Amino acid sequence: MMQTCKKVLRCVRKNYKNGYPSFYEISSKLNMHPLDVDSACKVLVEEGYVAYHYQIANGKATTIPGGIYLTLKGRKPTEFFFDQLRDYLKKNWIAITALIISIVSLLQSWGLISIPLPGL
Secondary structure (H helix, E strand, O other): OOHHHHHHHHHHHHHOOOOOOOHHHHHHHHOOOHHHHHHHHHHHHHHOOEEEEEEEEOOEEEEEEEEEEEOHHHHOHHHHHHHHHHHHHHHOHHHHHHHHHHHHHHHHHHOOOOOOOOOO
């Protein structure tokens, strides 16, 4: 991830945990140009760390984002990572077990390890 994106994400995590900061608030906090912040936010939205917040005017949501907010991946990245890892292991436990068995049998065939079989 680019350094600008990391700065923006850290700023939003630290200063705006429950709010919807605008691009200008973030740029003034970081002393950056608003277009740089907007570009970094586009990358962060694509990666899933933040989402755009659209303001409501006359009962309808505007088409121009008024700010951003943190998603679960942006607020708690380690929790999100371990949740994704757990889901991956649930889906692929048979393949992982087969991989471990094949590696052990390969090492045994090379003579690097020996596994005593009971009764032989």
